Each structure stands twice: as structure tokens, then as C-alpha cells.
Amino acid sequence: MTSRRLLPGLLLVVTALAWLVAVPLRAEAQTPKRGGTLRVSYGNEVAGLDFHTSPGYEMMWVGMNVGCGLINITPDGKFVGDAAESWQMSPDGLLYTFKLKKNVLFHDGTPADAAAVKFSIEHIMDPATKSGMRPFYDAVHSVEVLDSSTVQIRLKHPYAFMLHMLAGYRTGLVLYSPTATQKYSVEDRKQGKPEAVVGCGPFKLVEWVKGSHLVMDRFDKYFEPGRPYLDRIMIRVIKDPVTEMAAFKNGEIDFIASFSPDHVSTLKAQNPNANVMTGKETTPMVAQMKVTVPKDGKPMSTERAPHPIFGDVRVRRAIGCYGLDRQEIVKIAFKGQATPWVGMAPPGTLESVNVNSMCPYDQTKAKALLVEAGYGPSKPLTLELMTNTEKSVFNVIATVIKEQLARIGVTANIRLVDKVTWMNTTLQDGPWDMYVEDLLSLLTIDSNGYLSTAYVAKNSSAWSHPRHTDTKVDDYYARYAREMDAGKRKAIGKELLEYMADKMYWNTISGSPFYMVAQPWTKGYVYNAEFEVHWDTVWLDK
């Protein structure tokens, strides 16, 4: 045989051999490896481990892995079943029927069945539980157990975001085992006693030593076969960004749950192969202005008087709408890695609308409005700009705002306090003029209700810091939540956002970017902002 005829044959054989070898190699690289400990770093302490009442994202992310719910939401906004296999909504929107998977167990061995679902929802709705989630269940009339694996939720009125709420408001619904909840007290759960903190999630709580570590181990009887891949998750709290970055660089940690936006570029420079995950912002960076103060000086009073400075809508618009150069703030504080924004709902929130055109940066207009409101060289405007030390970027933004306000003749004095003081001042109706903060992540416009509704009655939300008394806002929210037709609902949403921007009851500066960082060998994590943090798909490639 001549070499010419041999060559193609040889080539074929070599290619076939190469392919035969490569495919298994590639497949091996893709198949999740079982085992290992995922070392996670938190920037803040877990506040407590009672998933229905303890505050804070750090708790929620534990809750999403130790606990399980009915459904979860994907980054594209689709719903996937967690403990629920399928679900239906009745045509009138008042009945939600969930069919549960048959093999869902709590860590104490009891079944996560329809009775457990009914128990959990009623537990949240019980005023005695004092759950922060309770307002979200206002629309729920009752929960019925149809059979051991079918549960039906009856609403008082249609609620367009029922599924969103169950999936991703805070922890989403976390199922509690009736047995464990009755056996152990809320104090037992809060302090993290492993036998009391019982969920139906992929990981079971092994130990929580506050200030040292939180450890969860694989729950062998998790209902998803083969998952989780990890043997164990170990969470540590590293508050100082220098230390956290050092730990990451040295490979001492595999995953950073929430990384300071200030230092992302430094981290990327040090770790070019790190997987830095982010998305459209779902948290608003705000510079809120206080609209009313208690009339008789008694905090939390429902008798309100206009705030001496920001009670006047002209001043609010002068400063909040036209007086802030949002582009510049984003450039300095986030190095351009955020979206300048005016609307109450951040860019990544469902059905969010861009109303930036309503508030262009316009120094002339700002000054004119201030003059109209009575301020000028003879009566200069001085105000206090409060912010807290939770994130270093707040102070940077406050400093830039101070500069920008100086350009329109307003003197802003920065008051930097710790987070607890800030919460005390704002929640308890204390004296403040303006503050810079980023509050929390908003899955939907609806989830922002309790932060921005009118303060007119005793049971009004204390979290509505500006304390405006405009009930038109509440009407918008109610109509928005009950409108099942998407088109009509979006129109209501747009109106609400435009109204809020017009009245400046809410002053967004930009989106507040959120970052999670994983080592190159930490694979399988699906990023969905702060809403869904699930480590059962994660595996370590080492």
C-alpha cells in the first residue's frame, strides 16, 4: 500500500482514538464530584436561626439550605418546584392547589406533608409568632389540607404575586415540622440548637457557634436523588475586607456570599480566575428624605406635621430629583458598575420601569425650586445626611452627595452611625433629614409595600421611614397586587413608580450591585441575586 492511501486511514483512526479519549475526559470534568466541604465566608453575623422571625440575609441563606419550601424562582423568573411537585391556580385566582412530592422528609424524620404546609403558613400568620413575613400573607384567607400530599390555599382576593411571595420574598415560605416546632421553643430555634432547627432542605444543621462557625451536613434523605453533592458546608464570618480577600486569595475559603462592591476590582486583580457573579441590581441605593415628623413630638405618633425641610415637595424635588448627579455618584462609588436610577423599583426587579427621564441632573432647576421654597443666600439650607457603617460605599456616596449639594448652595453635614443606631433612629421615628442606605433586595414592586406605604394608622409599617401620609400610594399598591392581567398591572406599576418619583416620597440614586464570588474549583452554583441561594447544586472540582 502506498502512503497516500494510508494517510487518510491513519488520520481517521487517530481522530477516532482522540475523540474516544477526549469525550470521557470532558464528561468527567462535567460530572459533579461528590464530597468535600464548602467553606463559605459571610461579611456579617447570622442574627438567629428561627427562620420565621430572625432577621438578616445571613439567616435567610442558611434557611434556604436547611429549610425547603413549596416552590423556588429561577433567575429568568420561572417557578420550579421545591417540595411541591405541581400547582394550579383556580380561574378566579382565589385558590392555589399544591401537590407535594411524596418523599419529602424533615430532618427529624417526620414527613413534610400537607399538614406541615398548613402548620407553617398558619405559624407565620399567627400574630403571636411576630414574623416579619406576616404582612405578605394578608391576602391569605385559609389553608386546607385536601389529602396528605395536597394542600390548598384560599385567598381573600386575587393576589398576582402569591407564587412570587411563596418562592422568594425573604426566605420564601420555609416549612416547619409541626412535631419539632411544638417540641422546642422559639428560643431553642433562635439560638441554633440543631435538634430544634429542623427543615426539609438538603443540608441539616450540625452546629452554630456564633462568632466562630456554622456547620451544615448533607441530609441523606433529601428528596432530590444524588443531591447535595457536598458533604458539609462551613460558614465563617470575616468582617474585614482585607482579611476576607487574603483568605480568598490563599484558598482558605471557596465562596464569598456577599462581597463589598468597593473591593471587587481589587479582588478581580488578585484573582483573575475567580468567578465573580452579579446581575441586574435588585437592591436600590436610596437617599431618602423624611417627609413628616410627629406633630406633638411623640415618636411614632399618627398625628403628623410636615418635616421642616423636606415636608415641602419642592425641596424634595430640588434636592432629590434635580440636585443629584446620579451618573457621577455611580462613577465614583461603583466605578461605573451600577445603574443610575430614579424609579422606586431597581432595574432588576420584576416589572420595573425606567423613569430616569423624570429627574435629569439640573442644577438650575434645583436652585430655582429652592428659591421658590424660600431658600437662598439670605436663608441658606443646611441639613444632616445620615448614613451607617454597614457598607463602606455608603459613606463614599454620602461624601459625593455632600459635594453635589454644595454646588446648589446646600450644606449637608454627614452623620455616620453604626447600623443599630441607624435602625433605631429610622424605625422609631427619630430625628433625621436624609439618609443613604440600600435597604433590601426587591423581587417585585409588591414586596416594597411595607417600605413605602403611608403612615396613617397604628398598624402602619414602621419600616416606611419617610413617614409620608399619602394614601394614594397604598391604593396603587393594592390595585397593583390584585391585578391579574399582566398588561394592566404593568400600567398600574408604571403609574405608581411615576407618582413616587414625582412626589419624591422615595429617592433612588442607583441600583446597589450585589456580588458573590466563587473559586474556580467551586462549580455548579446558580446565581440568583440574594433571592435564591442554594448550595445543593454546588460541587468542588478538586
Added chain:
Amino acid sequence: MLRRLLQIIPTILGITFVVFVMMRSIPGDPVVSLLGDAYNEENAIKARQDYGLDKPILVQYFIWLGKLVQGDWGASILTGRPVLQDVLVRLPVTLELIVLSMAVALAIAIPAAIIGALRQNTWADYTATSVAMIGVSVPEFFLGILLLMVFSVGLGGFLPSSGWVYFPGTCQTVVCAAGLWGNTQHVLMPAVALGVGRAALLTRLLRASMLEVIRSEYVTTARAKGLSERPVVLKHALKNALIPTVTVMGLQVGFLIGGAIVVETLFAMPGLGTFGIDAIIARDYQQVQGFALITAFAFVVINLIVDLTYTFLDPRIRYA
């Protein structure tokens, strides 16, 4: 002697009472953090009642005291965790840090003092004293960060940046990493950062004390007998100089406890320092009381030992 022992009690009471009052003078209380999203006036009032925060300060103090004598250090308002348990888990970490910091301080001070005493007023003396002086002129956290940059980041993780591996036998949690080498790696940088600052004073004292002993006739006699200088210095001078130095070391514990707060925060160590500052900022009254109690107790006991050693050594000093 007994009187001196009894004096501990009012001092500890005084400290804890002052801390108690000071914590309640801080604007804001833990109820806001406790309730979080569920905050509203009604819940707040009820929560304050539940935890006895609406009672007068003195009453609250005596309730705390009453529980204390029964061995109950109370539970954190925010997490419900028993304070004593948390303190006991954290204690070995801080204890180890402080002891090792003192060792580091001595490791710098002893050679520096010996050089200084033997080669008084020469360049070696000045250098040795200056090295100690440099240590005391840098804030502990800055030194800590520099160490972190050099030994942890710079050397690719030769020393870990944070966390803790317990000294074998001191671990009290279920999930426990313990091991001698791991422990050494984790405690080395913090101990150096904390101990270097203490070396200056110790050097000076040791050196001065050694000089006194050297000049004394006792040593002159020994030299006259024909013994060479170095063993004379090392054995007699050092031994005698160490005693007053040790007493001063005891007094330095106050600085160490305070410095531990900073160093532990930087290196994310699960010790009493981080416990204390987190509790103070979170307004977790019960935890702060626990922290104040153990700190005061340690401080007072050490001072007592120092005082007793002092009076034992110098009977001319009468104690009131």
C-alpha cells in the same frame, strides 16, 4: 490578706454596675435588631416587657445579680444563647492569645535588655532599645495588617489569614478543628501583632532592674571571686530582675485585653474580644455584662496576684 481578697468583690460589682449603666445610656436598644422586619410599636413594647427592659435600671441590675449568684449568666436577648456557654467557648482562644503575646513580648525584651545591660550606652544598646521602641509606636491593627500582607498574602498562605484551629484539648464545640501545628499557624501573627507593643516597657524595666543588680555589691563580690561576666549577669541579674518585671507584666494585661479586641477583629478569631465588641455594638446587654464580668474578674485577680507578689517581696510596703 483576707481583707484584700474580699476587696475583689466590690471592685467587680462596681465595674459590672458601671458597664450596666453605660450600656443603657447608649441610645437605642436591642429590641429593634431583635424584631427586624416585624418591628412595630406594639411588638416593641411587648418585647421590652418580656425581657424586663422597661424596669428601672437598678432593678434590672439586681435581677441580673440575683441570677448570677445562682450561676445563671443570662441569655443573649438577640439570639437566646446562654452567655456563660458562649464565654466559655471563647475563653481559651483569648487566653492563648494573651499568654502567647506576653511570651512574644518577653522574647523581644529579654535579649534586648541583656544587650542593653551588658553593653550599656553603646550602639548595641541603643539599637536594642530602639527596636523595642518601634514596636510600641505602631498601632496593633496596622502591624497586624502588615504581617497579614507579608506572611499570609505575600507568601501565598504560609500563615492563614483568619479563623482558628484550637489548641488540642481546648475545643468545646462539636465541629472542632484542633491540632498543635494548625493552632500555631493561626495564633502566630495575632500574638506577634499584640505582643510587640508590650516589649518596649518590659525591655526598659528589665534593663533598669538588671543594671541595679549588676551594680549591687552582691555581683561585685561574685566577680571578685573570679566568675566570668556572662553567667553572672544571666543567672543572677536576670533572675532578680524578672521578679519586678513579672509584676508589671500583670499590670499590662489590661492593655492586652483591650488590644485583643482589635487583633481578634482583624484576624477574625472566635475569641472574647470579638465577642465583646460585637455585643457592645449590637447592644446585646446580657452578653456585654458577661464580657465585662469575665474581663473584670481576670483583671482584678491578676492585679491581686501582682499586688500580693509585690508586698511579699517588699515587706516595707504596707497595704491599706
Added chain:
Amino acid sequence: MSDDDARPVRSISGGSVQEAELGAARRVGWTAKRDRADSPFAQGVRRLRRSTTALVGAFIVALLLVVALFADVLAPQSPIASDQGHTFERPSWSYPLGTDQLGRDMLSRVIHGSRISLAVGVSSVLLALFVGVPFGMIAGYYGGRADTLIMRTMDLILAFPIYLLAIILMVIFAPTAGLIGTMKVTGAIAIVRIPIYARLVRGSVLSIKEKEYIEACRAVGVRDPWILVRHVLPNCLAPIIVTTTLGIATSIIVEATLSFLGLGTQPPTPSWGWDLKANVAFIQSNPWISLFPGLAIFVTVLGFNLFGDGLRDALDPRLK
């Protein structure tokens, strides 16, 4: 007879028995010019001039004073004006020390920061002095109930580890910016240092109180305050001066550490401690913006320490 022959009595001040006796025999309140020229004080100054460490320290302190006084003139730009277009600049001709995250010139910030550090360092110590010294004098001189009351309070404050008390005080005061913020930090540090001076002075007073010439003064009818000021105080002067100088060094470090914990003078007031803390996170990409404030703290504290040490050696020959 010259005072050079007189061996110093074991007091911490350095006064000689003969001078005291001589003074008592003459009109109270007047010392011979000849004696004064050869007084221990004059000797001390001479020793000071010969000590290298003290001179280096003094030079640094003087430099710092000049920089702080003339900060406005020396600083090329405003320390708080941010230039959004020039953030994180490397050191260059226009920005000798680079710029920080907000585009502020670091050289100007470091120069102006000297004011805060110096202000806090010096005034906290002076405040402690003006409160502590009188209390100490009263306690020592009058004894009895006043003594017990004052010293118990001082012991209580001293029982606190320095940082613990300062932290709690700052959380109560609530850290702010500007002059008020600086005053709060000053106050917190001062409170912690008061007992040191009180104790020091009291000890001094106790050792002098029983001296014959004091009795002689009283017998002659000189009023107590005059005795305190004219005779007792000068004997305490030396240790007070030394403690003050060293105390300034410690205060500056405490201020920096409080800033690290977020409890010091708040921005935008330029403060070395704050700049160090805020910029240290960027130490890998922009090391100079944290290194320079850190260096400034280091040099300043070193200066005060050297000077204080030199003073101690000069004024208290016993330790030499």
C-alpha cells in the same frame, strides 16, 4: 556644699534632702539662685541635651508642631475637596502621595491629619492632667474620706481595660465629624487616663507630706493650697512631664485604633486613623494611601516616645 554631693533620696522627683532643709530654714517659697543653677532640674536639662534619643524625639515633635500649626500653608490642596476625575492616582508631581478613592490629595490629608492627631493626643492628656492632678493632690494631702472616695473611683476606672472603656464611651457619645467629633474622642481617651495622673500625684504627695519642712510651713501658718502648689507640685513635675509625653503617644495610638473600629473622628475630617482604616482595604492595589497615614502615625508616636524616654532618663537619673 554643692548639691552634687547629696545623694538623691529615694523619691521619684529627684529633690535632695539638703535642698529641702536649706529651703526650710530660709523664707518659705524662695530658693537661692546658686542652688537653682545647680538644681536637679538644671542638671536634667543638661543631660537631656546630651541624649541622642531625646533630641531625635524632640526634633520630630517640633516638626509635627510646625506642620500642624502651618497645615493650611503647607498643604498644597484642600484635604476634603474630592476630585472625581482623579481617584486612586499614583504619586506624582501634582499628587506627591497620590489620591484616595474620592480623589482627595493624600499629602494634604496627611498634613491636616496631624492637627487631629496632635489635638486629640495633646488635649486628651492635658484634660486628664487638669482633672487628675488636683484630685490626686487632694487625695494624698488630705487623706481620709476624700482619699478613699477619690481613689476608689480612680481604681474603678483603672480596672477597665483601656480599650473597653474607650469603646463603650465612644458608643455612648456617638462618633461624629468635625470639632465635636474630635472633642468626643478626646473626652473618651481623657477619662481613661485620669486615674494615672491622680495616682501618680497622690503617691508623690504621700512621700512628701511627712517631710519636716512641710510641717514647718504649716507651723508657720502657710495656707494649704499654697503649700500644695509651691512645694508639693514641683516635686511631682518630673514624672508628670514624662507621663504626659508618653501619654500623648499612647493617645494617638488609641485614636487610630478607635478609628479602625469605626468609632473615632468621622470623615470627612482628615484623620490619620480613619484614612488608615478606610484605605487599608486597597493595600494591594494602592498601598501608599494607607501606608502614608500609617507611617505618619508611626513617626509621630515614635517621636513622642523617644522624647518622653529621653525626658525620663534626664529627669530621673535613678533609672539610667
